[in-house]
Amino acid sequence: MKLSENSWKSQDSFPSIEAIFGKNMPEQEMIRYDITDGFLCLSSYVPIMGEEFNKELKKMMPKQVGVLKATFKPDHAFFDKIAEITETKINIFSEQGLSLGNIKEYGSYDFSRLGNAKHQKIMLNEIEVNKNQYFQGSLPIHNDSGGISAIAVLYSKKFATSNTLQIIRYIA
Numbered sequence: 184m185k186l187s188e189n190s191w192k193s194q195d196s197f198p199s200i201e202a203i204f205g206k207n208m209p210e211q212e213m214i215r216y217d218i219t220d221g222f223l224c225l226s227s228y229v230p231i232m233g234e235e236f237n238k239e240l241k242k243m244m245p246k247q248v249g250v251l252k253a254t255f256k257p258d259h260a261f262f263d264k265i266a267e268i269t270e271t272k273i274n275i276f277s278e279q280g281l282s283l284g285n286i287k288e289y290g291s292y293d294f295s296r297l298g299n300a301k302h303q304k305i306m307l308n309e310i311e312v313n314k315n316q317y318f319q320g321s322l323p324i325h326n327d328s329g330g331i332s333a334i335a336v337l338y339s340k341k342f343a344t345s346n347t348l349q350i351i352r353y354i355a
Contacts, residue, residue, distance in 0.1 A: 206327075208250045216324045216331060217254065221279040223324060223332040225255045259283060272317070272337040282332070288313045292333050296321070309340075316340040 209228040217226045231249040236242070257275075266273050266285055274284030276292035289312045296306065306321045317337035324332040 204250065208247060210247065215326050217326065218277050218331050219254055219256065221277050222256055222282045223275050223277060223334075224257075227253045227255075229253075257283065259285075269336070270338075270342070272339075274335045274337070276333045276335065277331065284335075286312055286337065289335070289337075292321075292335065294330060294333065310337065312337070318343065 208230065210230060212227070212229050214225065214227045217224050219226075229251045230247050231251055232245055233248040234243040235246040237244045262273050262275070262283055263285060272284070272286045274286055274289050274292075275282045276294075278294060280292075281287070281290045289310075304323070306323070308319050308321070310317050310319045317339055320336045320338075322334045322336075323330050324334065
């Protein structure tokens with residue numbers, strides 16, 4: 184396709200791209216968690232710098248003119264590989280419900296458990312899903328707007344019991 188004057192068209196919006204940033208632009212490079220279309224994503228922000236003429240100093244001065252945002256949205260293959268390596272089940276939740284995971288029946292998470300803590304402290308508990316018992320470790324994900332997501336890692340109690348008995352047999 185050859186570019187011409189007619190190739191440049193005014194657009195009011197772009198799919199999946201916000202026209203207005205909606206918060207203070209980062210003044211330095213940063214990486215943080217965001218929710219995009221109901222999914223937990225890892226976003227990187229980089230300031231875009233330009234120059235502006237300062238009339239008082241009569242010279243060009245640096246000025247931030249925008250911000251570049253690059254987002255990584257993990258897919259099923261990514262978490263399936265992590266689950267395979269760790270021999271666990273992993274579900275990712277946003278406030279809208281299950282974002283991604285390998286236990287579809289575990290579709291919602293009680294975000295009231297997260298509280299208002301800004302620190303990502305792992306919470307341990309036990310849970311039953313489809314009559315299967317699991318040990319659960321939950322990692323709350325926060326950004327500057329508060330708790331936005333939770334990563335739940337589940338380890339089968341049946342598997343833990345089997346492994347423990349196997350170790351005892353080896354020792355005996």
